[in-house]
Each structure stands twice: as C-alpha cells, then as structure tokens.
Amino acid sequence: MIQKSRLHIPHPPARPGDKPDFSYLQISQPGEVMRPDVNTHAMDMTDLAHSMVRVLKDDGKTTGPWNPHLEPEVLQVGLRHMMLTRAFDERMQRVQRQGKISFYVKCTGEEAVAVAQTMALLPGDMLFPSYRNQGLQVARGRKLVDLMCQCLSNTRDMCKGRQMPIMYHSKEGNLFSISGNLTTQYPQAVGWAMASAMKGEDNLAATWIGDGSTAEPDFHHALTFASVYQAPVILNVVNNQWAISTFQAFAGGTRVPFAARGLGYGIPGIRVDGNDFLAVYAVTAWAAERARTGAGPTLIEHVTYRASAHSTSDDPSRYRPKDEFEAWPLGDPITRLKQHLIQLGEWSEKQHEALEKELEKHALESWKEAITYGTMTEGPSLDPSNMFEDVFKEMPEHLKKQREQMLAEGDK
Amino acid sequence: MIQKSRLHIPHPPARPGDKPDFSYLQISQPGEVMRPDVNTHAMDMTDLAHSMVRVLKDDGKTTGPWNPHLEPEVLQVGLRHMMLTRAFDERMQRVQRQGKISFYVKCTGEEAVAVAQTMALLPGDMLFPSYRNQGLQVARGRKLVDLMCQCLSNTRDMCKGRQMPIMYHSKEGNLFSISGNLTTQYPQAVGWAMASAMKGEDNLAATWIGDGSTAEPDFHHALTFASVYQAPVILNVVNNQWAISTFQAFAGGTRVPFAARGLGYGIPGIRVDGNDFLAVYAVTAWAAERARTGAGPTLIEHVTYRASAHSTSDDPSRYRPKDEFEAWPLGDPITRLKQHLIQLGEWSEKQHEALEKELEKHALESWKEAITYGTMTEGPSLDPSNMFEDVFKEMPEHLKKQREQMLAEGDK
Amino acid sequence: MAQMNMIQALNSAMDIALSKDPTVVLMGEDIGYFGGVFRCTEGLQRKHGEHRVLDAPIAEGGIVATAIGMGVNGLRPVVEIQFADYIYPAFDQIVSELARLRHRSAGDFYAPITIRTPCGGGIRGGQTHSQSPEGIFTHVSGIKVVMPSNPYDAKGMLLSAIEDDDPVVFFEPKRIYNGPFDGDPDKPARPWSTHAKGEVPEGHYTVPIGKAEIVRPGNAATIITYGTMVHVAEAAAEKSGIDAEIIDVRSMAPLDVATLRASVQKTGRCVIVHEATRFGGYGAELSATVQEECFWHLEAPIQRVTGWDTPYPHAFEWEYFPGQKRIINALRAVLEA
Amino acid sequence: MAQMNMIQALNSAMDIALSKDPTVVLMGEDIGYFGGVFRCTEGLQRKHGEHRVLDAPIAEGGIVATAIGMGVNGLRPVVEIQFADYIYPAFDQIVSELARLRHRSAGDFYAPITIRTPCGGGIRGGQTHSQSPEGIFTHVSGIKVVMPSNPYDAKGMLLSAIEDDDPVVFFEPKRIYNGPFDGDPDKPARPWSTHAKGEVPEGHYTVPIGKAEIVRPGNAATIITYGTMVHVAEAAAEKSGIDAEIIDVRSMAPLDVATLRASVQKTGRCVIVHEATRFGGYGAELSATVQEECFWHLEAPIQRVTGWDTPYPHAFEWEYFPGQKRIINALRAVLEA
C-alpha cells in the first residue's frame, strides 16, 4: 500500500558518506540588505525575512547600512566573550568525557549569537535562554566557576543539585531558569515583556530557541500574544540546521525561512548571518530599539551551524557528513571577528593565541576551584534533604513527613 | 502602577450604543484579484492573502478570473442548501427556546462557506468540521431529521446521547465527529490527508475553524505538518469577526489577515469574500486541484460575519451594536446568490418565497418526525446503560461491574 | 454581611484583590469587556481598567505561559480557563513549568499565579463542559489544588489563593454557582440566600488553603467529599437518617489529613464521594490515606461513590451523576458491613 | 529463541508489525534515519522505507493529532514520544480526542494508536528526563495504559498494543532497556542475557493487555509493582528473606483485579511500590482497590513505597529513588503490624 505513497518527505542535503552540500542555503551579499526605520510596518519589510543581513565581508572588512560601527574595544570584548565561551565548552566536554559531570551541551560555531545579542541589550533586559546559549551567561559576566558548579550539582550549584548540567540561571543577572522542555520559555518571555509594558518600564525580554523547537506549540503562543499585545520582546530562532538528527526542513525551515513565520502575525522577521558578530549585534540593537520605543516585537532568525554533537550523548557521524562544518559557507564566528579586528589593526594572531591560552588556563583554574566545592563523587556535597525545599514556599506537612522518613531510613 | 501601562490592547470598532464601523475591513473590488496557476509557489502569490477574492458584483453580475462558471442548476442547488441550512437553524433555535433541546448554535450569514465548499469537493473527501458548519451536513445530504435526532439525544441520535446538540457526524458521509474542544480537528485533518497521500489515494481532507480558534496551538501543528509533508488538505478559517464576545483582533486578525499565517510556512493563503458563493466555490476548487495534483495544502480565510448570537447561551447585545450585521459590507450570502440567479433569469422572488415556505415546512415536518423518536422528556428514550459502551471496543471488567451497579441501584 | 451567590463572591474577591494590590491582574477568554461567560468578572474591567483585566486570545497554554512570565516580572496574575475541560492545552505549562519553577531555580524564580476554572457536571454540558479533572493536578508536585463548595469559602479561598506565592489551581463547581444543589434535578432550584454560607462579608477576609471543614458533625460514618457533592451528601445523610459526619475537603492539595484522621478514627466507617471518574481519581488518594491513617479503626471497607469511568454523557447526566441514592447505598454498605 | 534486551525486543515487535500489516506506520522525533535516541527503531526505516517510518517535527501534540487523523483514515500509527516528560504537549489530543473519539461517535470513528514513551529515572536525567506520569493517564477513560518490565513482555505487549483497536499508552522503563536493575547503582550493570525474560522468540507472539503476572510466588506479603521496580522489589524480597509474593501489574489500565485480590486475600499484607510521586498517584488506586477487594483479609495497613512528592532531583537520584531499603522497611512494617 505504502509503495504508492506520494507523501512529501524532506531530506537533508547530505548523509554520512555524501559530500556536504549547502547549495540550499540562500545567502545575501554583505551590505546588500536595506536597513528600514524601526517603525516600519512588518509588511513593508518582508524582504528582511527572506534575505540575510550581513556586515562582515570575506576580506574582514565591513559594509552596508547594518554596520553597527562598534568601537574596537567593544569588539575585543565580544571576541573575548566568544573565546571564553568556547574555552568553557572545551573544558566541560573534556570533564564530561572523564566522567566528572553527567552531561554537557556545546555551542561551538554559534557563539556570536548569544554574545553579540547580550552586548546589544541592557542589563535590565530579561533573557529567557535555551540550553545552547551559554554565551549569554558568559557575556552577562557569570563566572565560569559558578556555571561549573551548576554542572557539578555541588555545594555552590545555584540550582542546589536539582537540575541537570547546563540548566543555569541568575536572578541578579536577569538570566531566567532554563527548562529541559523545549520552547516553554518563549511565551513566558512574551508575558514578562507584557508585564514590563504594563508597568510602564523600559526593559524588554529576549528569548532563544532552536530551529527544531519552532514546531512546538509555544512558538505559536509566543507569536500570537506578542502580536496581539505588541509586547516589547525579541524572539530568536537559532537555526543551526539540525535538531539532534533531524534536518531543519522537518520544521519547515527550507520551504520558507523561520524569520518569515513572523510576517503572518504582523511581526517583522529578520534573517541574519548568525556567524557575523556585527550583523547579529546590529539586528539586535534594531529590534531592541523597536521594542523600547513601543513599536512591538521582532523575530530574528540566526543562520548558523551546530559544529559539535547535539550533546555528549549524541554521535552526529551517524546522520550527517563528518566534514559538514568545514564546508559551512558562513565560517566560524570567532575566526571572522578575529580577522576583522586584525584587518582593523586592533588585533594580531599573536594576541589571539595568547588570549586563547589565557582563557584555556582560566577555564582550567575555574574548574579546579569548582571541584573544591564538590564533585559527583568527592568533596563536600549538598544535603539531599534539600530536595524537599522550594517545592512550595513553605514546606507542607506531607513533605516534612517524607523528609523525616528519608532521613530515618537512609538511602538505597 | 498599571496607570503607566503602555501595553497595546486591541479594540473592536464599535461597542453597544456605538455606530457600526467596518472601515477596518480591507475589501477588494470583484474581479480585481488574479487567479494564479495551482502550482504557483506560495511566495509568488502573497497578494492573495492580503486582498479578497470576489466574483459577485453589487448588481448581481459576475466578473474576473475566479468566476467558476457554474451551471444555473448547480447554483440553484447551492441556494437551496443554504436556504435549507437557514430554515433548519431557525427551527432549531425556536425549539431550543421552547426548552425542547438543551443548546443550539446558528450559522446565520455564514451559509455560503460550508455549502459552496462542500459542492466544490468530492464525496470521498473527508470533512473535519467545527460546530458552526452545519451547511456541510446539509450539502452532503444528511437528512434534517437525522441532525435533529442528534440535537434531541433521542433513540435515533447517531451519537447515542453522548454528545451535546450540534456535535453531528456521519461515517458514510465522510463527516468527522465534531469536538467541543476548539481546533483539535485541524491537525487531525492534516494526518488524515497525510494518510491519503501515503496510501496513494486521491481524496483530500478539509477542515474548518473560527477566527478566534486560530490562537490555539493545534493551528500551528496543522500548518507545520501540512507544510513539512505537503499534505493534501484545505485549512479553512471562517473569520466571522467575533469569538463569543471577543473581536478577531484578539487573535491578531486585523494586524495581518489570517490567510497570511500560511505564508510563513510556505502555504498559500487566500482571503475570500465568504458571503460570495461563487468566490468561495472557486477558491475551494482551486485549492482542491492543488491538493489533488500533489501541490500541497492551502489556507483559506473566509471573511464573513456572525449574524446571530454565539450560541443560545449568548447575548451579543452586551458586547456589540445590535445593528452591526445590517452595516456589514459583504451582505447576506443567500440574498446575493438569489440576486445573481434572478439577474441570470434563472430564479424569481416568487420562486424564492415558495422555496422558503417549502423548506420551512420541511424543517417543521422533520422536527415532527424527529420527536417521534423521543425528546428529552417524552417518548422513547435510549437505554442509559449504553454509556458504558464504546469507551473501549470491548467492555472491560470494571465497566461491566459499574454498569451492573448502575442498573441495580437506579439513578439519583 | 451581604447575601452573595458564588459568582458574586468570586467577583468580590477579585475586586478586592485588584483594589488592594496593584500587581494583581486578571486574564482570560471573554473575561474583560463581557465579564466572562459565567459573569464572574462582570464589571471588573470597567472598574479597574483594561490593562488590569485583560481579554485574551483563545489559547489556554498561551494564557498560562504569559501569566508565568508576568508572575516572574512581579505581577500576580489570576487567569480564567473558561471550562476545566479546556485546561489541557495548558497542561504542559502548568506541570512542566509553573509547578517546578521555584524548585528548579532553588527559589530564585517563581510565579504566584491563580488559575480559576469552572468544573463539574449537572448542567447538560456533555463531555466537554462537565469534567472534573482535579485528581490529575493533585498528582503534580508544586501546585496547590482547591475547590470551594459555597460562596463564603469561594471568596475567602480565592483571596488566599491570590495572595499565596505558590501557584494554585482553583476549581469552581459551576453547578452550584447560583445555589446549592442537592442532586435532585427535579426539585426547584434553591438560591444561596437560603444557605448560611451565602452570607458573605463584603470586605477582605481569607479562608486558609490546606484546611478541611466538618460541615455536618456525626458519629456513625464519615463522608469525605468536596464541591457540589458536599450538598448532595448532606441531603443523602438527611434523607437516610444516618448520623454521618461530612467533611468538605476544600483543599485537595495540600490535604488536611488530621481532620480526616480524627473523623474516621471516631466513626470507623468512611464513604468518599466525588463527581470525577473513579479509576485513578482523587478518591483513590483519599482512600489510600484514610486506610494508612485509620487502618486499626476501620470497621468496614472504605467505599468510593464517583462518576462512572466513561466520558460524561449528555443525555444520561443523572444516571452518571453520583446522586443521593448511590451515597445512601454506600452509607448503608459501610454501616452494615 | 534469541537473547534480546528490551530495545531489541521492542525493535523486533515493530519490525514484525511493519512486515505483517501494511497499515502500520511509525512516527516520532529522530526515529527514522537515526533510529531513535534510545535506538528502538534502529534499521526500521532502512528496511521498511521512509514512508512508513517517519521522522517528525518536534511537536508532540502535532504527532499525536496527525496520528489520530491517520488512524481514522485506516492506518495504525505507532508513535514515539522521546521522553515521557515531553508527553504533556500532547495531553489535550490524548485526553480530549484520542480517548473519547470512539465513545463520542458511538463507535463510528476510532484511532488505533500506540504511543510509546520511555519513562522513569535512574539515569541521571534530572527532572525532565526521569518522570513517571502513568498515574495521570490511568485516570482518563478510554485509553489503555501499560508498562512492561522485561524484554519478553515488552515485545509481546507491544504487539498486543499495536494490534489493539483501542489507543494504548505504552510506557517503557528506560533504566532497564539494557538490563534488569535491582536498585543498587553501585553494582555492575547486568545484561538481559542473565535473566530468563531476556529469552525472546524471534517471531510473532503476544502478551495480553489486562493481565498481571506473579513474578515471585510467596505467602507472607504481597508486593504490587511494575516496571523497573519489579526488579528492585525482587532484590529486596531476596535480601530481606521475607516470603513475599511479587505481582508485576504490567497493565495499569485495565487492571487485573483478580490477580491482586487472590494474592492479598492469601497473604493479608500488601506493599505497593512505584517510582512516581506518591500523592494522587497510581499507587493510590492500587491501594484503594486492594482495600475494597480484600478488606476482611488485611492484617496490616497497606504501605506505599514511592518517589517523594518533589520534582525528580538530578543530584539526589538515589535518595529519591524508592530503593531496596525502603521496600524492606515497608515489608517489615506490614509484617510487624
């Protein structure tokens, strides 16, 4: 029966053994895309959702109306945050392989998105991350040791051992608690932004999901509520081409870019080169100005590539060519910003290598400090009975009873 | 605090006491909108989602490329179905007021959508209705008496007393069971259509929701899956301006037409004058051809007006001007088709009056027959213990036990 | 004191909360301009403004999700789900997010939300306007679940819920919005003015969450119930002449075990009554708890009187509904055992 | 007979179903080309084609909804929800639609769907990869709910589920995918080849839904349990030296009351064990049922050994997990009462 099937089944351009092929990817020339006024109606800038905002050229120079004209010092800070994010990822992957933490997720190749966006926003803006935006934490100044302690579920874990590694949060840093459930934070960010408008405050909310996560219903909730109430929110889709083993076409991203999803709700959609630090910064600043001036929400699709495995539990060589990242046409965000700075005369290969070493060392030293607060097997550890706390603000009778029982019986 | 609120709150154009105002409504001239080839890519016909397909002119004549050129006999059948739907509605509203049935929902003013669409589809196509598409049942030849027996929960009720009035279905008529939960049938229709493609069959699925229901997550599920698998499905949004007391702007329909929601998923969206029988017929036939030739799904927004209350439990004079329908710029679908037929010389006021009387009589006689199969208080009635059937295919032990207990104890 | 029905009592609670605390906001389908399909928010938008009493898109999941975001940003949202039957699209946001946020962030983030929703049958609503899904929510750690049975409790508990920093799912038995209902649909409707708990203070007061109430003292057997069934149980006890003690649970989670324990240890016999389907329902938890706490005092098997394990049927409402007769039969069974 | 772990047994069941019945299709996130994150569908797309083993968008509600449509159109979909923790976005489609379709259409429409989903803890998955939500589903009339505890049952019950014209939610305890687990995380992992139920016929056979199994006969007390906890209970009984009878419920709904009744009427003592949180959980239904059926035979209060009423904590997995020690304590309690 199914031999006769006429169902359309999407396919990635290449599977293991095939030659990588990114010809499906629509790429604009740097400088090609217009920069409309932030008050423009969504319908009068639909091209932004279909083209790609790019500022950095192959030669490391900048071009076009989206150039944010950042000071070299700012760019150096951005470069440092991205490199620190990568050094952190490398260290954590290593310790996971050594069995020191149970799980880890890298963001290699996607560092520009989180770092440039954080830098384009204000500290009072509330960030609702997914699990692959550690750059937000780094760029907001969270110490590596604090992030590491979370991954270790040790005595300094801000989650008190209750969450898997990478589920950071920071109240004072305005970094919302990360959920293991995809996309749930998306409409929450809209609600936070609505409250900001209701209180007459200027802070906006920003939130991130992956390409695959756009299929979840909370994506639709977020867009609908953001559109209806014109919430001051920036909705980001980090399109890294893959959702575990599933090519982004299974979320419908090759038929029409994810940025265009916004248009049907009257929300401007911008597609941006996610590996171009300057372009990401520029579109974020543009969206932030929109939000802060009451012009409403923006949907940004960051086109990038997930250079690493989905997580330490994944083996991507089972479903995509091993050398796909090498063929990725938008390059590596760190290399590209480095080249830009070198081209400006504000950076050198030598400085770069030195910084790389310094940050590696910093990551290692942070790790060494982190484990002094306990590991899964050694050193100080949290009191397990804390698991009964924070279920409610005050512990109800039945939980007190269960806690007593646990303490009386011991484990196993 | 909230005094400072800058949140955007949508408003209907008029509230009770105000003068009706439909200036917000974008209306194209009849004949103005192009009719693209059914294989056109969604992105190359975005104007269809923003303009309005219309065929019937104010003078009752037809114009433009969407004219379906139907035979007068076909138009007469369509008129009859619409008039029968209205006669049925009137009768049922009356018997509800008399306390003979517990609840009813009219579709006055929206008859063209269901009737023209059914006529443009094939009997093998599966229809997934909402509660306000009784025209589908009528146009598919379901007998009024059968529909009435459902509303009476009597011995001939196809639901065996298990559902509220108006939740009809017909297996042989390919009319799916109606759910009280909004929008749930939308992605189910997509799944049905996927199965049709998988089996290599030609039947398509069509489904209907209201403007307000587009906010539910199943709307997004339907569009995503329809887009990814290019399912042969027609997704209809019946935009009758109101969702109970809530103006369609609260679903985001005034910012961008609902038809445009499709474009962000690569699904063509067509906005059509829902009170123009010929236009509705034409766009449906177009979408059906698309689906049947493997060109994929279509989203159709039917612009119409809910002339009656939401249901017999509702009083619309609390939230909108009493005379709003009189000011509705797209008129009454029955009057408009009648005028067209008269203008063609294929109908007359006299014939119309006679048919109206005949159908009223038919509705009354159907009702008289229906009540012979039982009413809520009199005549034959279903065996209550049937409620334990069809929970599962075979009744499990615990339900047998409960049934016995019920029979042993009696009620109340 | 004023005479109020349950709708007026709930309205009064929200009016007071809106007046007293500028962070309280209401959101829901048709609750703003229109005042709600059951009229519970009537007049509140007119009085408190459309920025505090928000009409919402028809998306229960989106309503709860945005309310969580508002809660995190310092507001205290009270949302209405139009019927409890329509709460499932919001289930993921309630279970995976709202209930766990405080725990997973070690207390750093939380959302003090109240979710109001009318539940229960007896209004010819068929399978999609009659459900009693409270049991499902009681299994979710991190949310409180309550259901008042009268105007006095409705107002006092709703104010408690709104002021509570934990999320509360607040079920309203719609059959008794306008008057107590004793389970006999053929009797003329009774207004709340004929009931002592229809006397409701106009000002602020609270009824604590986590406390059951003995609504009828007795010695022969204990009936544990809540919502509409409190009144049906009272009528059944009256009619049977059995000296039954009736406990209105009110707060399903957390549960007031002490009140249950004291009563059943005294009577030795227990009947549990709810409208929801039986299998895997809240009555099972009540039964298991009573059994654990009162095993040595029990003189007969605990009986459950519940809705049958089928969808709620439109036409056979009264055969489905666990009415007086079934309660009396159960009472007799525990007494005769 | 072959040696299979649970993953292989499930894979074999689906392979046979796909081969035997052209209307069977699989759908889920990462299940096609990749073979699933737990590898349960490995090789099936290669063998049966990408039109029968479909990768799906990440939308659990959309997956179940479209599967319903396919089921109505004559297919027999078997869907995978990647983790039971992610089944909630599909909750509305399961509860409001899948479970009720046959009833509301008086038998004219139905969707014969199997929903497979890995559940339970013990793999350091934290709160969003460890949940056991089976209890919630047992409260929904119109769906069957099962959980096998070994490869033999997994294959036989999955074939039963697929062939069943009613919807079945099929929970797979992921901790024992690769081998039985006795609750002691410090012991080296045991493979299924060391267990009798790791012997699995290669061809078609079924294990009926609705039948419990006595996995360890005994006279002193009855342990009622399922999934991973069957093995923990066996180890606990062994270690304690108590002559406990252990019942593997396997089919949570419908429940095999007769087997439970016979055992507890014999032993007079009962311990119920599950990983899920306690309050309002499935253990409550088991306790209530046993109490109703065996009241006059019970010599001690029924004990529940369960996960605590908190989200599943990442770091304190073994303090949370209801391990051997707690089961032994409960056994002693029912014996000493």
Ligand SMILES: Cc1ncc(C[n+]2csc(CCOP(=O)(O)OP(=O)(O)O)c2C)c(N)n1
């Ligand atoms: C509701 C839900 N469904 C499924 C999963 C399992 N899951 C975790 S990550 C992932 C892929 C997400 O892909 P994408 O959104 O593209 O983000 P990326 O990992 O590429 O950054 C899946 C399916 C989940 N965590 N939550």
Ligand SMILES: Cc1ncc(C[n+]2csc(CCOP(=O)(O)OP(=O)(O)O)c2C)c(N)n1
């Ligand atoms: C999930 C769900 N939420 C809420 C409701 C209650 N409700 C029934 S009809 C309705 C309005 C629907 O409006 P619309 O989609 O515009 O359809 P219309 O009635 O105008 O045809 C609402 C809110 C419901 N039935 N299901």
Ligand SMILES: [Mg+2]
């Ligand atoms: Mg991705």
Ligand SMILES: [Mg+2]
């Ligand atoms: Mg409408």
